[in-house]
Amino acid sequence: QLYDAKAGGWRDLGMLDVMQIFGRAGRPQFDKSGEGIIITTHDKLAYYLRLLTSQLPIESQFLGSLKDNLNAEVALGTVTNVREACAWLGYTYLFRRMKTNPLVYGITWEEVIGDPSMGAKQRSFIIDAARSLDKAKMMRYDEKSGNFYCTELGRIASHFYLQYSSVETYNEMLRRHMSESEVINMVAHSSEFENIVVREEEQDELETLARKACPLEVKGGPTDKHGKISILIQVTVEELSLFSFSLSPGTFLS
Missing domain, CATH: 1.10.10.10 (Winged helix-like DNA-binding domain superfamily/Winged helix DNA-binding domain)
Structure with missing residues (x-):
């Protein structure tokens, strides 16, 4: 299973992911054959077998x-x-x-x-x-x-x-005269950040960053999802160091 941040829980590994993983086994230039093993609970076994035998078609998204x-x-x-x-x-x-x-x-x-x-x-x-x-x-x-x-x-x-x-969000929120804080808050509402969540273990560091490291006002504050994104944007621009792994720029920007 994989953790799905959008759904807020665990979900089964999709058949496309399974086939991608199986595709790494037995490369032609190195091996004559390859093996892939699925380890899953018994109640999921029939589901994956049907997928592997193409009894369940893969639909387009x-x-x-x-x-x-x-x-x-x-x-x-x-x-x-x-x-x-x-x-x-x-x-x-x-x-x-x-x-x-x-x-x-x-x-x-x-x-x-x-x-x-x-x-x-x-x-x-x-x-x-x-x-x-x-x-x-x-x-x-x-x-x-x-x-x-x-x-x-x-x-x-x-x-x-x-x-x-x-872009729809920008069209709704964009005004002729906006402060830098309002512009960052608008960017924080981008759908690219929809999987960002506020975690309890990050609160102390977010509050410290908002108070000491952010030159601009943080709309919503560190306890708000968009406030967290605003803080991370400002910290990234300022090139400051972060202690929590989940707050690191690499994790955030990915």
């Missing part, structure tokens, strides 16, 4: 990051309109699984019967993502022509791997 990936393609110039975006989506594992197991992706059997090629649903996914990106000002989408035009914000988000949800 691409829909959750479609906006970010579409923005990246538009920023690169490889996708310039809805037609090209649909062709691009047609090469993904998501599209293959949509045709094989449509119910998982919110596609009804009525839609499958009316559109066996999934062209309409494919176009619908792209248009929904394009409208969201246009609303976030990450690109411009011309409804009439179907053309995409990259914006500077979208290009920055693509180059620096900023998630669409973070």
Whole structure:
């Protein structure tokens, strides 16, 4: 099992992780064969056996990051309109699984019967993502022509791997006149930091850092999740040393 910070608990190792680990056994240039051993509880044994024998298919998670990936393609110039975006989506594992197991992706059997090629649903996914990106000002989408035009914000988000949800947060919180403390607090609300949690054993050091090492006001204080992130950002900029392992810049920035 692995600890999932987002879920706040332990979860089973996924089949993709298992296959990645097994793939390290028996490299062709060194060995003629390789062995992989799964050590698990008896109640999980049937689950992993079904996965290993491909009885349980691996589904795509691409829909959750479609906006970010579409923005990246538009920023690169490889996708310039809805037609090209649909062709691009047609090469993904998501599209293959949509045709094989449509119910998982919110596609009804009525839609499958009316559109066996999934062209309409494919176009619908792209248009929904394009409208969201246009609303976030990450690109411009011309409804009439179907053309995409990259914006500077979208290009920055693509180059620096900023998630669409973070840009949405910036658009909501950004104002014409903001103090440096408010800017750092806005950055602290980025979705990239969603797995950061406030731990009890860190409180003393966070309070000391907020009081003595942070030149700017810490919104929310050290007991608040976003306050903790604000402290760590300031400490990282100031290049100060940290004692708690979980607070070290390497752990935080990763």
